[in-house]
Amino acid sequence: QKEVEQNSGPLSVPEGAIASLNCTYSDRGSQSFFWYRQYSGKSPELIMFIYSNGDKEDGRFTAQLNKASQYVSLLIRDSQPSDSATYLCAVKGAAGNKLTFGGGTRVLVKP
Amino acid sequence: DVKVTQSSRYLVKRTGEKVFLECVQDMDHENMFWYRQDPGLGLRLIYFSYDVKMKEKGDIPEGYSVSREKKERFSLILESASTNQTSMYLCASRGGQVVNQPQHFGDGTRLSIL
Numbered sequence: 571q572k573e574v575e576q577n578s579g580p581l582s583v584p585e586g587a588i589a590s591l592n593c594t595y596s597d598r599g600s601q602s603f604f605w606y607r608q609y610s611g612k613s614p615e616l617i618m619f620i621y622s623n624g625d626k627e628d629g630r631f632t633a634q635l636n637k638a639s640q641y642v643s644l645l646i647r648d649s650q651p652s653d654s655a656t657y658l659c660a661v662k663g664a665a666g667n668k669l670t671f672g673g674g675t676r677v678l679v680k681p
Numbered sequence: 682d683v684k685v686t687q688s689s690r691y692l693v694k695r696t697g698e699k700v701f702l703e704c705v706q707d708m709d710h711e712n713m714f715w716y717r718q719d720p721g722l723g724l725r726l727i728y729f730s731y732d733v734k735m736k737e738k739g740d741i742p743e744g745y746s747v748s749r750e751k752k753e754r755f756s757l758i759l760e761s762a763s764t765n766q767t768s769m770y771l772c773a774s775r776g777g778q779v780v781n782q783p784q785h786f787g788d789g790t791r792l793s794i795l
Contacts, residue, residue: 613787669726
């Protein structure tokens with residue numbers, strides 16, 4: 571079992587709709603959780619981080635964390651074609667300095 | 682804004698060569714990381730460093746070494762390049778020990794080994 575799992579997609583979403591991305595992790599002691607966006611041929615860029623249970627909103631993005639169920643999700647409201655990218659979930663475990671990345675979910679927003 | 686600079690965007694080398702990939706960050710970050718990214722395999726950690734002259738193996742260190750002589754610079758070394766090391770290499774840095782500090786990535790080096 572992978573430490574951080576994401577559905578690879580592609581997740582096809584009509585423009586203006588909500589895109590919902592999920593990520594599960596295996597280390598129950600994980601402390602902080604990050605969502606990165608990566609356009610094709612580019613490096614990952616940070617969208618949001620969350621470390622407390624519940625929701626965290628930033629513009630059109632909402633991160634949701636449920637530590638009891640070991641999942642974190644990302645909602646993209648009013649999806650735009652420019653949101654088409656691969657979204658990487660990253661988790662910092664209970665120990666050490668490193669992040670563990672999921673394989674990413676590819677999102678396609680269709681006009 | 683954090684700036685992580687990788688020395689080359691594209692690099693072509695030959696099998697058996699010793700290859701150096703350089704990464705420099707301008708934010709006085711303690712932690713620096715080297716990843717490779719391959720289709721279907723995601724981002725995999727090769728090595729990381731949490732201080733000058735300190736290094737730790739990541740998930741796939743075989744065939745690689747690293748050097749951190751100065752805080753701002755972290756070098757990845759392919760001792761004897763092989764074709765299976767053709768990949769996108771990404772450097773990242775992160776400051777301090779605060780739990781929610783994000784990692785910032787460089788633009789990546791696409792390395793081809795012929």
